[in-house]
Amino acid sequence: MSDNTSFSCGYVAIIGPPNAGKSTLLNRLLNHKLSIVTPKPQTTRKKITGIYHSDRCQILFLDTPGIMKPMQELHQSMLTATRSTLKEADVIITMIPASKKNGLFDQDFTELLFREWLTNTGKPVIAALNKSDFLNAGEQEEALRIIKERWNPEKALAVSALKGSGTDDLIEALIPLLPASAPLYPEDILSTAPERFFVSEIIREKIFLFYGQEIPYSTEVVVDEFKEQHENDSSRKDLIRCSIVVERDTQKHILIGKKGSALKKLGMAARTEIEEFLGRPVFLELFVKVRPDWRKKKGMLRSFGY
Ligand SMILES: Nc1nc2c(ncn2[C@@H]2O[C@H](COP(=O)(O)OP(=O)(O)OP(=O)(O)O)[C@@H](O)[C@H]2O)c(=O)[nH]1
Numbered sequence: 001m002s003d004n005t006s007f008s009c010g011y012v013a014i015i016g017p018p019n020a021g022k023s024t025l026l027n028r029l030l031n032h033k034l035s036i037v038t039p040k041p042q043t044t045r046k047k048i049t050g051i052y053h054s055d056r057c058q059i060l061f062l063d064t065p066g067i068m069k070p071m072q073e074l075h076q077s078m079l080t081a082t083r084s085t086l087k088e089a090d091v092i093i094t095m096i097p098a099s100k101k102n103g104l105f106d107q108d109f110t111e112l113l114f115r116e117w118l119t120n121t122g123k124p125v126i127a128a129l130n131k132s133d134f135l136n137a138g139e140q141e142e143a144l145r146i147i148k149e150r151w152n153p154e155k156a157l158a159v160s161a162l163k164g165s166g167t168d169d170l171i172e173a174l175i176p177l178l179p180a181s182a183p184l185y186p187e188d189i190l191s192t193a194p195e196r197f198f199v200s201e202i203i204r205e206k207i208f209l210f211y212g213q214e215i216p217y218s219t220e221v222v223v224d225e226f227k228e229q230h231e232n233d234s235s236r237k238d239l240i241r242c243s244i245v246v247e248r249d250t251q252k253h254i255l256i257g258k259k260g261s262a263l264k265k266l267g268m269a270a271r272t273e274i275e276e277f278l279g280r281p282v283f284l285e286l287f288v289k290v291r292p293d294w295r296k297k298k299g300m301l302r303s304f305g306y
């Protein structure tokens with residue numbers, strides 16, 4: 001960095017429909033798995049901040065819950081998180097997932113996205129045609145042409161968050177749109193969220209991956225206790241106690257499985273990844289609790305941080 005005036009620093013919100021690849025993009029840009037990713041829609045429920053560092057800029061990327069038609073109170077809270085994230089942002093990346101089935105991409109949804117979520121913000125929008133690995137070069141060009149013509153974003157480019165293509169161009173497109181400012185965070189900080197948040201997210205990810213139907217959607221994970229390793233403690237392991245909250249007894253039985261086998265498998269997979277994330281060994285204890293209709297109850301949602 002030669003002088004402070006040539007350095008850019010700002011907030012960039014990543015928005016789009018569920019399953020568009022928003023969290024995959026955040027992880028790709030940061031070169032670190034921060035935000036959970038699953039093949040199921042509505043994986044992300046809260047804003048996740050990830051900090052990108054380079055010698056020319058610092059970008060605070062804000063991953064958001066996907067935009068969908070709200071069916072219950074939890075969805076309302078998720079959409080409120082996305083709305084307020086847009087207010088924080090200097091620049092918005094809107095992820096448009098490419099798909100062969102949908103005539104290159106979903107134009108009706110993209111129209112709604114621009115009309116109801118983007119245009120009125122008055123902020124620069126970069127349209128990222130994600131999953132471009134599904135399209136050939138000609139199809140990508142055609143999709144980008146339609147996007148530019150119909151919605152006139154600041155820039156439209158093809159990316160593949162999964163394969164990593166187009167992300168350097170995306171950073172280059174962002175830099176001139178960011179405020180000239182010194183960095184806000186030290187270089188070794190990857191996120192502003194506490195470790196315990198990521199612990200609960202990792203467990204939630206495994207639940208999304210291991211269980212079918214409504215189980216992942218009916219589940220919340222709460223960290224009840226997070227005791228860091230003590231120097232005098234011979235085991236030198238952190239103790240993490242979590243509650244897995246479900247809506248019904250039947251769901252509790254499915255989560256636990258025969259003689260606890262399913263919960264054991266979940267716990268092992270979660271622990272391995274938590275240890276990788278924290279860079280130290282942990283004891284992980286999981287309890288399953290029933291809280292009827294928690295997704296519909298404002299007080300309960302608030303206590304879960306929504
Ligand atoms: N082929 C392909 N798949 C992708 C790409 N980006 C993401 N995916 C896949 O799409 C699925 C959804 O990815 P996520 O990153 O969880 O999507 P999201 O937009 O964060 O979804 P929500 O949090 O549910 O709103 C995962 O299975 C990803 O591996 C891509 O560029 N190409």
Ligand SMILES: [Mg+2]
Pocket residue numbers: 022023024035036037043044064
């Ligand atoms: Mg996500």
